[in-house]
Amino acid sequence: MATGSTATPVRSRARPRLLSGGGTTRLSQAAAGLFALTTLIALLAPLIEPYDPLLPVGQPQLAPGEQGFLLGTDSIGRDILSRVLAGWQSSWWAAVIVIASGLLVGGLVGLVAGTFGGIVDNVLMRITDTFLALPAPVIAIAVAATLGPSFAHTLLAVGIVWWPFYARIIRGEIRTLAARPHVEAARLAGAGRIRLGLRHLLPGAVPTAVVTASLDVGSLLLTLAGLSFLGLGQSAPAAELGADTAKNLSFLLQDWWIPVVPGVAVMVMALFGNIAGDGVRNLLGDR
């Protein structure tokens, strides 16, 4: 392999458990449940937002708790809690779309490479390795900045750099599975390559794909927030956690909560993602 096995990224695979000592099943289930909680908050956001996140509803720069605004108001009097909930929702959608597209494209490339082997495998994996050797966040910023800031462009930019990682891992899993007796039996029974791939190899790779994706949620959310911070997300006045911090930096020293609260929301979301990802890994076995 020309691009070198040592260059294979260890983005989150190589990390040890966060939860102490592996944890019990119940603890892992509770941790994995944080994914459900995050989703619930994202989907119910429009219902639980106390005010319209885009319109001024009170006096500007109110501190948290003042006049009934739990997290205060921003520089033009919009409710920060409502904006954080709306931002949570859009971050959730962005993460879901990027992971789904990464799994789809990476899974397809990995499945084809792993099932066919030989020259197909070689060509596909060389392409994958080349993409993996480039700094993903920098390329994502370049793509989003070139296409012009918009939500779709950001998702496209991150999606472009996110699939090779999945392709590598799924291909590895498929190659391992291909050596198993049940696959050989199917081959002897006359199963074609496509049937072999879809029916006998793909299902076995699903748990690995799920674990990889779950462990990835935290770092994906941070990458997306970074792009949003640089102004490469939805345009104003849309509520976005990264952008809400960046645009309000000038208030940091007088009204710290205006830039800090959206940043803390990113942290809570990524923390939920990381803990839940570890829970999923513990439940599905260490892969």
Added chain:
Amino acid sequence: MIQLVSKRLGAMAVIILVLTAVVFALQKASPFDPVHSMLGPSASREAVAQQRHALGLDQPLPSQYWHYLTALLHADLGMSYRTRHPITADLATFLPATAELALFALVLALVLGTALAVATTLRWRGAGVLRFVLVAGASTPAFLLAIGGILIFYQLLGWLPATGRTSFTDAPTGPTGLLTLDGLLAGRPEVTLDAMGHLVLPGLALAIGPAVSIGRVLRSSLVGNRRTDYVRTAMAKGLSEGSVLRKHVVRNSLGPALSMTGLQIGLMFAGVLVIENVFSWPGIGQYTSLSIPVGDFPAIAGVTLLLGAGFVAINTIVDILQAVADPRIDV
């Protein structure tokens, strides 16, 4: 050895070539028309056609790409629409500030990562707190660390400065461009000390994420290596735990941590773009964020090429170093 190095360098050349192709393709896919950006919206049709011809934009794509590559080899990255300077000159102006910050952050990340790994492996007192730091650190966006640092160490305690690289208006500008070095070279240690103070907050904000990743990888290989037979043998010979750790365990655990460090540099480059904004750090990051809103594509492309090629080069060096350190690695 020569074969290994040439193989790695060959791979590096291919990857950088792909990088230029990606950047070139982006330029073509961009909705911003370089001719209109240069001449303004009111340019006549003839002027536009003339400029298009002068830039070679009326030629077929492969030949445009060829011209792009030959220009790159002559360090010609085009002109910035915003500053109206050659991109190469702009990058040379802003690179030292970024390089100083990134180097400082890298050293911090290595020190913190190692401390984190060793402390949790040996279960020092307070290692439980460090475990929490690991989880939280992996989940905190760098910009939040940055503004938190400003609130605590600048506003509340008044210990550290929060903006820029220096408090001196007459700080030396050469010869290296790294203020900490230039201060010493100019015989002005107060400039160096002040520059160090300015580096602490942005450096920490950049370093904590990578430190956590490096620390985790190092920790897992430390724990793994401590269970090996050769460590048991060394302990059985009566060597002290510290000596076994230093001479046997750490040495064999460095490989994965080194790989992780190489990869984290990519994240750090992206982090620099964000962090420089928060601290008004006059480097590549600020240059980029001023270029993004005005669609200054040549500038963005130049930064991407610089950071991308730097990342690929660093990881190639890491790979070669690893093969040198551990002959079992087959490249």
